[in-house]
Amino acid sequence: MRLSRKTLARLPETVARPDYDPAAVTVGIVHLGIGAFHRAHQAVFTDAVLADDTSWGVCGVSLRSPGTRDALAPQDGLYALKVQDGAGETLRVIGSVVELLCAPEEPEAVLARMSDPGTRIVSLTVTEKGYCHNPADGTLDEDHPDIRHDLENPSRPRTAVGFIVAALVRRAAAGVPPFTLLSCDNLPGNGHVLGRVVARFAELRGAAATVKDVATPSTMIDRIVPATTAEDRAAVSVALGMEDAWPVVTEPFRQWVVEDVFPAGRPAWEKAGVVFVPDVSAFETMKLRLLNGSHSTLAYLGYLAGAETVAAAMALPGMADLIEGLMRAEVSPTLPPLAGFDLAAYRRDLVSRFRNPALRHRTWQIAMDGSQKLPQRLLGTIRDRRTAGASFGRLALGVAAWMHYARGTDEKGKAIDVRDPHAARIAALVAGLGDPEEIVAAYLTMTDVFGDLAGDWLFRETVTQALGGLMLEGAARRIATFASG
Ligand code: CS2
Secondary structure, eight states: BOOTTTTTGSSSSTTTTOOGGGGGGEEEEEEEOOOOOHHHHHHHHHHTTTTGGGGGGEEESSOOOOOHHHHHHGTTTTTEEEEEEEEEEEEEEOOOEEEEEEEOOHHOOOOOHHSSOOOOOOEEEEOOOGBBBBBTOOOBBBBHHHHHHHOOOSSSSOHHHHHHHHHHHHHHHTTTOOEEEEEEOOOOOOHHHHHHHHHHHHHHHTHHHHTTTTTOOOOEOOOOOOOOOOOHHHHHHHHHTSSSSSOOOOOOOOOOEEEEEOOOOOOOGGGGEEESSSSOOHHHHIIIIIIIIIHHHHHHHHHHOOOBBHHHHHTTTHHHHHHHHHHIIIIGGGOOOOOOOOHHHHHHHHHHHHOOOOOOOOOHHHHHTHHHHHIIIIIIIHHHHHHTTOOOHHHHHHHHHHHHHHHTOOSOOOBBOOOTTTHHHHHHTTTTOOHHHHHHHTTTTTHHGGGGGGHHHHHHHHHHHHHHHHHOOOOHHHHHHHOOO
């Protein structure tokens, strides 16, 4: 038996399910990048308020592979959300995703759905690299092969930006007002970044006027959602008493802070706990620098020290002290003030979230795409510390750990499966180098990643020292030196 609208009634009592009729839901949101994160975050907030207005269902679009569509379409888009920590777990079937499309296989269906007047929001979780921007300054990478492709083939796009502009052009031609663009990726000023790449792409297509009034509110999104494993699938299916081909597993914590600029309307998300603010940037900076900056540091150092998961990395001697020190002494002083916000409590919560024993969040997963993540997670913080004339040794260790990791060989001499849009470029840059000074110098030629820090002597020296220590002593011993005793 498979999870579907037909079998919903046969779920065990303990499994929560939609409080509306999923068959009555129509599409109001097209979501680009229907991965685990969307399904454990925005789709859950939407599910909670659909009973009020069933016109806000989600059409989930994969920009790459058909896997999610093929798993969920036979289930009418239904899937289970398993929320777990050391204290226990809960299961809920989510019904907000009512249509699934795979862009490379059915681009016309995607464009038709995005151009439909019923679609009033297009949201995105396409990861940092999905914006096809230069990470150091947020401008469109006009040499990106997919961007070049989309400029040459405007009605058969590959990228999110290409789809968005093509759909906005169609809407304008049909007299349909634009949708609101809602970026939900871990980028500072994600709405601004999206607005900028869309505007530039449209300009290159000769359609600048079409996109000029599109609203692009920024958002801060937070929930830790590891990739679903075969064991998760099996365990959830047992608990449901029926098969679910693609459940998602996550932690209890969730947060969504959004700028309230939705000229075409929006779901009543505030009823589900979404916080609407005039300016999200202080929240974003805090989350990106504290949570994601720590995450990346944990991922590279942890992986090198042989820790497979974040919880295992946190258990390495000295690691919790290192991360706590990084957050308190080096990151927190750089954060913009947030009136009434208890930063110390936020940091404490992060430490316990990282320790969640029930989540198997792989260090390798977080280690992906470092060239796209480091600028907003560690480098911006370092830049602010430099301006303030303050120390940044722990942050530099995180950067050095990435440099060590991305060279592609672990401490036992085994190859690392480095996933990064610049993996080949990095491999070529560091090929044959064994001296920390030369390695750091090679990385610092990536000015699209490091920006002005590439020419900063103290940054170069501090990272070189950190990398030298890592290469000489190994990650576990370096981490252990931070143990407070
Ligand atoms: C993680 C994030 O994979 C990663 O890079 O740091 O996905 C992190 O789990 C989320 O941002 C938490 O909100």
